[in-house]
Amino acid sequence: MIDKATKAAQGVFTWLDSRLHIAELWEHTAGHHIPKKSASWFYVFGSLTLLCLVIQLITGTLLAFAYVPSGAEAYTTLQYLTFEQPLGWILRGIHYWGSNFMVAIMLIHMTQVYLFGAYKYPRELTWVSGVLLLVITLGLAFTGQVMRFDEDAYWGIGIGAAIAGRSPGIGEQVVQLMLGGPIIGAETLSRFFSLHVFILPGSILAVIALHLRLVLSKGINEYPEPGVLVNRETYDAHYANILKKDGMPFAPYGIWKDLVAGGIVLMAIVVCALVLGPKGPFGPPDPTQIDANPRPDFYFMWIFAIAALMPDYMETVALLIGPPIGIALLIILPFINNTGEKHWSRRPVALLAVVSLVLSLGLLTWYGITSPWSPDMTGWRSAITPKQFLEHRSPLELQGAIVIQQKQCRNCHAIDGIGSQRGPDLAAVGTRLTAPQLTRQVIQGGGNMPAYGKNLTPYEIDAVVAYMVSLRPNGVPPARDSTLPAVPPSTRQAEKNQASAEGQHGKEG
Ligand code: HEC
Structure with a gap:
């Protein structure tokens, strides 16, 4: 009985081996010879x-x-x-x-x-x-x-x-x-x-x-x-x-x-x-x-x-x-x-x-x-906002000041020297960048600043941009896009043109 079974198994193996060359394959792979001493841990x-x-x-x-x-x-x-x-x-x-x-x-x-x-x-x-x-x-x-x-x-x-x-x-x-x-x-x-x-x-x-x-x-x-x-x-x-x-x-x-x-x-x-x-x-x-x-x-x-x-x-x-x-x-x-x-x-x-x-x-x-070099990012908690950056602001602008606080922008940005210095000081940013440029910077980031895109609601973006436009020394007009026609600043038409020309969030400060 057992003899018969082994014979049958042998038959199957021979049949398979003559087709797949299993024995030869084994000899060349798992069964290949190695130096005895190389069988080491x-x-x-x-x-x-x-x-x-x-x-x-x-x-x-x-x-x-x-x-x-x-x-x-x-x-x-x-x-x-x-x-x-x-x-x-x-x-x-x-x-x-x-x-x-x-x-x-x-x-x-x-x-x-x-x-x-x-x-x-x-x-x-x-x-x-x-x-x-x-x-x-x-x-x-x-x-x-x-x-x-x-x-x-x-x-x-x-x-x-x-x-x-x-x-x-x-x-x-x-x-x-x-x-x-x-x-x-x-x-x-x-x-x-x-x-x-x-x-x-x-x-x-x-x-x-x-x-x-x-x-x-x-x-x-x-x-x-x-x-x-x-x-x-x-x-x-x-x-x-x-x-x-x-x-x-x-x-x-x-x-x-x-x-x-x-x-x-x-x-x-x-x-x-x-x-x-x-x-x-x-x-x-x-x-x-x-x-x-x-x-x-x-x-x-x-x-x-x-x-x-x-x-x-x-x-x-x-x-x-x-x-x-x-x-x-x-x-x-x-x-x-x-x-x-x-x-x-x-x-x-x-x-x-x-x-x-x-x-x-x-x-x-x-x-x-x-990482002993890890900075302690506490600028957003401890840096104060001097009162001239909060006085005479519209409610929208004040909301923007809160966005800057909440989104911890001051871990990188100082306002008038107070806060961290990893990005530019924002104290007079309204004189450097127009509303559309500010919007772009906030949404897309760039130059080592993260893109805030989807993480701010459109309302928060409006607010923070309005606030930043208002950040400029007394009497200095907001930045203006020099590719648009100059209009006497008193009419503030320039800002409106620019807003409608470039679309989105271009509200004046
Ligand atoms: C991780 C650090 C970091 C954070 C957080 C950060 N910024 Fe910036 N930001 C930068 C750097 C760096 C630049 C300079 C980019 C460049 O040189 O192109 C910059 C540039 C800017 C500029 C352009 C300033 C200029 O004078 O050109 C604005 C506006 C600005 N950031 C607003 C914000 C606002 C608003 C927030 C919070 C919502 C914020 N940033 C959060 C690092 C940061």
Whole structure:
């Protein structure tokens, strides 16, 4: 009976194998031979990164069932996923922590590969495809933050766009392409969504295929020994020899360490998701929330810290040129340092590079988390408004003074020197800008001022503009658009012309 069953099973297998070549496939993949010593705990991080990716693909696909990538609804669906959908919050938690673990483990994997000299001949392309995987993963991480479409996400894209906008010559076009328009809106989310769920996952799968193909065809790095040098002429024979003398199939002999480590990582991710939960969503995206305390996820914290700590004149260089140079260096590394010693104990420069990189990134990350430079934004609470800026004002203008208070404009703007100095003093702004210009500035922002557009009612805009038009020294007329015909100021016709010419909110002060 049992004999018959095994025979039948064998028959089925033979039938399948003669078509699918399963045995051969196994021999070339899971069953490929590795050096015995390479089945070490140091060598598990590659598989762990892959495991994280698989977790991300599964949880991401499940999240996409409920997520609506529309500017108006993303935030609501996120709330739904977090608070109403059964188990939705765990799914979000696993996806969030999975991404953190993936980036962290990938960095460990790269460090290990670097310290063990695995990028040297003949594994240059394995390393280069790995660098590409790093870039794509960081792209996934960044676009993933945007999917939350909460206030953190909003500020995250804002900072990303501000960095991209510094590209000389093409800055504006790059920002336009990135945001799908001049401001962060519905188009922006659509773009980031298609990057996050189609383009980048597609690319990562393609590059992983290449990476694994290279790992299999060039073999996994032998465990380096001090004094054993890589030589292009002799290495291939040397490696074949190691495999012959001391090789074993990866599965089942080497794979169990990867499986154990994988189990631990999976558990760690689930525990983090259960105990700490997903990140956000924080408040809905609201550019007027300047006291939002936006924080990138940890892997971008160091950029955040650099941007905050660096003197202005160095920012563009550091943010725009630094990362591409870093990536370029990583890519050319295996071509300039291709042979010789592999063991880290004989490569003091490599060791020093890793230690200093880890220390500086770690320190910057720590600074980013604690952000000791965070300004105390209290201008709007403590700055007084001197009485000449309130006397003889119409009710509408007085309402405008209240809008300035409520919307915390004075965290950036002083009035007659009182208040914060991040934007221009507003004491005489009525002599510099016309009502339509003031309206535009408030609605669209610009030059480091947030766009208040949808966050003020038309009435509030009328009021705040009327108030600002009235902000000018005694007897000085309001600003006038010089492209319109001059009319004696006494008739105040100019202002009316201008208002009707430019439309909206052009009421005189
Ligand atoms: C985050 C800081 C910040 C906040 C908050 C802010 N502004 Fe500004 N604002 C600026 C900066 C910076 C500029 C200069 C823009 C430029 O140089 O193009 C500016 C420019 C202006 C100008 C043009 C002034 C001029 O002389 O050119 C007006 C008017 C103005 N802001 C009004 C407001 C009002 C009203 C609010 C509140 C509803 C507000 N701002 C909130 C930073 C801010």
